[in-house]
Amino acid sequence: MKKKQYYLLLMIISIFMTGTIYLSSRMPNHIQKYTPFQSPQIRKLPILGSDALGRDYMPRLQTAIVTSLKISFFSLTCTFILSLALAISVSHMPTVISQSILYLLRILFIIPSILLASSLLQSTKLRHLTMIITLILALLYPLVHMMHALLESQKKESYWLVSKSLGGSHWLFTKKHQFPYLLWHSIPIAFSRFPRLLVLESTLSFLGIGIQEPSISLGLLLQQSLPYAQSHSYLFYIPAFSFISLLFLLQWLGLYIPALMKQVTE
Amino acid sequence: MQRITHQIVRIGSIFLQFFIYLVVSYSVIFFIMHAADGSPLNNENTMPLTHAHDSSIARIIEKPLPILYINTFKNFIFFNWGTSFFNSIDSLVYYIPQALSITLLFTVVTVIVSVLLSLFLALIAIFHPKKWLRSLIILFIIFIGSLPHVIIAPILFILISRYMPSIILTSSWFYPPKFFTTIILISLPYTALFAKLIYIDLKEATQWFHLKQLLAMGFSLSQSLWCLRNRLLSPISRYIGIAIPQLLSGFILVEDIFRIPALGSISIEAINRRDYPIILITSMIFSLSIWIFTRLALFLQQKIDPRVGVSL
Numbered sequence: 001m002k003k004k005q006y007y008l009l010l011m012i013i014s015i016f017m018t019g020t021i022y023l024s025s026r027m028p029n030h031i032q033k034y035t036p037f038q039s040p041q042i043r044k045l046p047i048l049g050s051d052a053l054g055r056d057y058m059p060r061l062q063t064a065i066v067t068s069l070k071i072s073f074f075s076l077t078c079t080f081i082l083s084l085a086l087a088i089s090v091s092h093m094p095t096v097i098s099q100s101i102l103y104l105l106r107i108l109f110i111i112p113s114i115l116l117a118s119s120l121l122q123s124t125k126l127r128h129l130t131m132i133i134t135l136i137l138a139l140l141y142p143l144v145h146m147m148h149a150l151l152e153s154q155k156k157e158s159y160w161l162v163s164k165s166l167g168g169s170h171w172l173f174t175k176k177h178q179f180p181y182l183l184w185h186s187i188p189i190a191f192s193r194f195p196r197l198l199v200l201e202s203t204l205s206f207l208g209i210g211i212q213e214p215s216i217s218l219g220l221l222l223q224q225s226l227p228y229a230q231s232h233s234y235l236f237y238i239p240a241f242s243f244i245s246l247l248f249l250l251q252w253l254g255l256y257i258p259a260l261m262k263q264v265t266e
Numbered sequence: 267m268q269r270i271t272h273q274i275v276r277i278g279s280i281f282l283q284f285f286i287y288l289v290v291s292y293s294v295i296f297f298i299m300h301a302a303d304g305s306p307l308n309n310e311n312t313m314p315l316t317h318a319h320d321s322s323i324a325r326i327i328e329k330p331l332p333i334l335y336i337n338t339f340k341n342f343i344f345f346n347w348g349t350s351f352f353n354s355i356d357s358l359v360y361y362i363p364q365a366l367s368i369t370l371l372f373t374v375v376t377v378i379v380s381v382l383l384s385l386f387l388a389l390i391a392i393f394h395p396k397k398w399l400r401s402l403i404i405l406f407i408i409f410i411g412s413l414p415h416v417i418i419a420p421i422l423f424i425l426i427s428r429y430m431p432s433i434i435l436t437s438s439w440f441y442p443p444k445f446f447t448t449i450i451l452i453s454l455p456y457t458a459l460f461a462k463l464i465y466i467d468l469k470e471a472t473q474w475f476h477l478k479q480l481l482a483m484g485f486s487l488s489q490s491l492w493c494l495r496n497r498l499l500s501p502i503s504r505y506i507g508i509a510i511p512q513l514l515s516g517f518i519l520v521e522d523i524f525r526i527p528a529l530g531s532i533s534i535e536a537i538n539r540r541d542y543p544i545i546l547i548t549s550m551i552f553s554l555s556i557w558i559f560t561r562l563a564l565f566l567q568q569k570i571d572p573r574v575g576v577s578l
Contacts, residue, residue, distance in 0.1 A: 107287075107294050110556045112549055118537045199414040203519055206416045207534060219416055229424050240417045247412040 037232050049234055051225075061239055064221045065246065067211065071128065072197040075135035079143055080190050082136065087147035088178050092170050102141075102148065109141035117209045131210050135197050143190060150185050151178060188261065192254035195247050202243065218243050284557065291553040292339055299545060300331065342550060351541050362529070362547055368439060369528040372452065372517070373510060380453040380509075381502060384460030391461070392468045393487060407465070411458030415451070419523045422451055439526045448524050452517045456509055460502045467501040496570045503567040510559040 034050040040057075041047065048057040086105075090098040120130040154160055160177060168176075198218075204210035205219030212220065218239060225235035341347065347358035391403040426447055427434050433444050476497075480490035491498065518530035525531075529548055536544035 103290070107291050107553075110291070110553050111295060111298065112533065112552050195412070199416065202414065202416050207519065207522065208538075222416060222420070226420055229420060230428075236420065240421065243414070243417055244412055247414065248409070251408065251412055 037228075039232075040234050040238070048238055049232075051235060052228065057235070057238065060216060060221065061242060064216045064218045064239065065242060067215060068198055068201055068218045069246075071131055071211075071217070072135065072194060072201050075132050075197055075201075076139070076190065076194055078132065079136045079139045080186070083140060083143035083147055083186075083190075084179075084182060086140075086144050087151060087182065088174055090144070090148060091151045091178065092174075098148075102145065105141045105144055108137050111137075117204055121209065127211055127215070131201060131204065134204065135200060138200055139193055139197060142193070143186070146189060147182055147186055150182060154178065154181050184261070188254070188258045191257055192251075194254065195250045198247065198250070280561075287557050288343075288554065289339075292342070292550060293335075295546065295549045295553065296335055296338065299542070338546065342547070347547055348543050350536075350544055352539060358543060358547060362532075362544075362551065365527060365529045365532050366551060368526065369530065372449065372526075372528065375449050376453045376456065377506065377510060379449055380456035380460055381499070383453065383457040384464060384502070385498065387457070387461040388464035388468060389491070391465050404465070407458050407461045410454050411462065413454060415455075415517065415519050418454065419451055419520050422447060423523050437525075439528075444524060444526075448517075448520055448526065451520055459505065459509070463501040463505065464498065468498075499570055500567075503563065503570045506563045506566065510555075510563065 034046055034054045034056065036050060036052050036054045038046060038050040038054075040049040046056040046058060048061060051057055051060070086101070090101055093101075117130055117134045120133055121127065154177065160173075163173065163177065201210060201217065202219030202222070205212075205217045206223045207219075208223070210219060211217040221239045222236065222243070225239065229236040345359050347362065349355070349357055350361075387403055387407055391400050391407065394400050394403075423433075426443065430443055433441070433447070436444065439445070476494060477490055480493055481487065485493070517528075518534055520526070521528050521531040522534060529551065532544060533548040533552075535541075536548065
């Protein structure tokens with residue numbers, strides 16, 4: 001793919017994102033004059049139909065997409081920063097301590113997310129925070145593990161050995177070698193995990209442990225539309241189709257980010 | 267003699283690792299559950315405690331935390347798991363293993379189906395002479411990888427129940443249409459993942475010296491691939507260790523929709539009802555199974571590809 005096409009693609013995605021955020025400012029829970037279960041239509045509002053309470057389905061869908069994306073992206077960013085800090089600090093520690101930290105992270109990783117989410121919800125009563133912490137813990141160990149492996153492989157590089165023999169400080173190693181190396185190699189891998197976070201967030205919301213009313217997310221929207229899936233199928237299929245398209249787009253982007261980065265360096 | 271000593275030390279080290287893992291995971295799970303004001307049972311929506319002093323729940327709440335920690339651990343190790351708060355007749359020692367066996371059966375069948383399907387798809391995507399079919403298969407692999415259970419499970423359930431209403435009415439989890447639909451549903455993401463891995467590996471493998479050699483010797487493509495089966499399965503083997511534990515706890519949503527009395531649905535029901543003994547035991551089983559299956563996967567990987575050099 002040519003450079004121009006990449007820019008065009010990035011522009012389309014940014015327009016899509018900003019447009020969605022702008023349009024979602026309409027009240028998603030506002031009960032309008034529409035009759036309940038009005039089917040989707042092209043000529044007049046509501047374009048995507050209305051739900052059981054006569055609410056327009058369009059702003060609800062937009063808000064749900066934005067909420068899911070926001071939570072997943074925020075969790076991904078937090079996890080990435082945390083993993084960077086942890087992986088770099090662990091690389092300067094003695095082997096026993098670094099292995100113990102990784103072991104503890106692994107234990108946290110294997111705890112079922114549902115148990116973690118429900119316990120955190122019980123103690124914090126904050127659904128968004130619970131969801132973010134659960135997502136962070138679900139992704140933290142794989143990222144730290146991957147970054148740790150990357151840093152270990154970097155230690156075999158000739159420039160690292162030369163710097164070491166010249167007696168550089170820890171800070172110098174971190175600033176000049178580890179940080180740029182990790183950023184370059186781990187951004188595509190971290191981004192490729194983004195769809196998984198989105199799926200986990202939606203699954204937890206679908207099961208009733210994640211986001212709840214009056215907020216709305218894709219999983220919650222799917223859960224709410226499930227009782228009407230046979231009688232008013234558009235209520236289920238519209239968010240389902242949006243979700244699949246979003247995942248497909250994100251997976252595709254995740255595949256092409258390494259190529260994009262390679263082109264930027266060239 | 268030296269060999270026997272070596273074996274004893276090896277087995278001893280495995281048991282020690284297992285015990286450390288058991289203690290650490292138990293401690294983390296126990297304290298996470300007690301993060302909610304000291305006990306997960308403090309929610310007023312849990313259940314009415316009419317005879318609080320006589321009930322088993324009250325007895326658990328009233329105990330100090332360190333004693334509760336040690337007692338529960340002791341009971342877990344010696345299989346004195348007690349009963350559920352909502353069902354004092356059926357002991358959990360008989361109840362949980364039944365659910366675990368259902369989960370294990372689903373997991374094993376799903377892994378086999380995923381491996382076979384992914385091999386089939388990846389081989390077509392690489393070796394089929396028609397280009398449009400190869401591209402279509404690659405698109406199909408990406409597409410099924412983008413189908414989360416949260417969407418595909420309700421859709422499949424609605425579609426199948428429309429043409430086969432008995433799937434809703436039956437209470438048996440082994441009812442063939444229900445069983446096979448669930449297996450296909452669960453295996454979809456893993457089929458996509460394995461197919462992608464094999465495809466990437468095979469893309470480079472077309473220049474394999476061994477494959478070329480076998481083809482030059484007059485073997486057909488299928489015979490050559492059969493000879494190189496271990497090499498074909500090599501990229502998957504390292505992911506099976508991750509996939510099996512994910513499968514064990516990962517199809518809770520499917521279990522919930524298809525009403526399968528496996529470990530996941532029991533676990534989520536217990537979490538919603540704050541049923542403390544079940545939550546603890548199911549979580550422990552999940553985490554222990556991850557340890558066991560990761561070890562088994564490493565062993566399997568070593569058997570498939572001896573260059574890995576990992577010992578059990």
